[in-house]
Amino acid sequence: MQALIERKHQTVQHLKDQPEMLVCDQLKKVYPTPKGDYVVLDDLNLSIRKGEFVSIIGHSGCGKSTLLTMIAGLNDISGGKIKVDGTPVIEAGPDRAVVFQSPSLLPWLSALDNVMIGVKQVFPHASRAQKQDICKYYLDKVGLGADFDKKAHSLSQGMQQRVGIARAFALKPKLLLLDEPFGMLDSLTRGELQDVLLEIWQREKITAVAITHDVDESIFLADRVIMMTSGPYAKIGDELIIPFERPRVRKAVLEHPEYYDYRGYLMNFLNH
Numbered sequence: 493m494q495a496l497i498e499r500k501h502q503t504v505q506h507l508k509d510q511p512e513m514l515v516c517d518q519l520k521k522v523y524p525t526p527k528g529d530y531v532v533l534d535d536l537n538l539s540i541r542k543g544e545f546v547s548i549i550g551h552s553g554c555g556k557s558t559l560l561t562m563i564a565g566l567n568d569i570s571g572g573k574i575k576v577d578g579t580p581v582i583e584a585g586p587d588r589a590v591v592f593q594s595p596s597l598l599p600w601l602s603a604l605d606n607v608m609i610g611v612k613q614v615f616p617h618a619s620r621a622q623k624q625d626i627c628k629y630y631l632d633k634v635g636l637g638a639d640f641d642k643k644a645h646s647l648s649q650g651m652q653q654r655v656g657i658a659r660a661f662a663l664k665p666k667l668l669l670l671d672e673p674f675g676m677l678d679s680l681t682r683g684e685l686q687d688v689l690l691e692i693w694q695r696e697k698i699t700a701v702a703i704t705h706d707v708d709e710s711i712f713l714a715d716r717v718i719m720m721t722s723g724p725y726a727k728i729g730d731e732l733i734i735p736f737e738r739p740r741v742r743k744a745v746l747e748h749p750e751y752y753d754y755r756g757y758l759m760n761f762l763n764h
């Protein structure tokens with residue numbers, strides 16, 4: 493436990509020479525309500541290095557989705573700044589791909605055509621064959637190699653979320669933003685998709701931020717777990733570096749002698 497406490501505020505060692513990919517500086521979010529302004533986030537500061545995988549945990553309603561949608565450029569910033577690769581966030585852009593809990597595919601289009609929509613925007617000058625290759629490559633990586641042509645409405649929830657993950661990676665974003673991506677899936681599918689996500693992430697070396705309610709998931713995925721305080725005026729309350737080796741193997745992580753120290757630390761934060 494002592495080693496864990498000593499490590500908890502260090503930079504993730506293998507990333508210490510990487511540039512900052514995401515910076516939130518004195519970030520503030522105010523929602524106007526009939527009862528007056530509601531300050532969800534206040535003075536929130538966060539820095540994430542290129543190639544890092546960060547999980548965010550916190551109580552329901554503390555402002556996790558608000559933070560993620562602000563980073564995505566889908567939600568106005570009330571104060572402070574967000575920078576992605578040095579550029580201030582003003583609006584949504586293809587440098588940030590978002591995977592939501594529900595993938596919202598166009599049901600009448602095939603899996604491939606759902607991925608193609610984004611690919612066409614990001615690679616407008618590629619030939620049709622090249623664009624198809626990109627879509628097929630990522631659909632294959634998420635385990636849908638034989639299902640390119642199936643209509644989205646005929647896919648199971650887990651398969652739809654696989655398409656959502658393929659769609660996000662196919663955009664070749666600088667930043668992958670995941671908002672409870674596996675929250676609606678059964679635990680078996682959830683575990684499978686965590687593995688798929690980590691496998692592609694490891695290969696593509698994309699910086700990733702994932703919101704999750706699941707402490708085990710937060711540990712399994714991340715290099716660092718960020719803990720948000722409860723709102724209003726939520727900010728970063730604490731953080732924990734997860735040093736388990738990569739590629740991560742679930743059994744090895746769960747059997748790691750320090751695993752329950754990490755888990756206990758996060759549970760303790762959430763319970764107070």
Ligand SMILES: Nc1ncnc2c1ncn2[C@@H]1O[C@H](COP(=O)(O)OP(=O)(O)OP(=O)(O)O)[C@@H](O)[C@H]1O
Pocket residue numbers: 523524525530532550551552553554555556557558559723
């Ligand atoms: N458009 C809005 N207008 C007013 N209040 C809002 C709006 N969107 C969110 N809120 C409030 O802001 C707070 C933070 O919401 P948010 O969805 O970001 O929390 P969260 O941590 O992601 O919650 P959960 O874990 O339950 O998904 C909540 O109190 C919510 O009711």
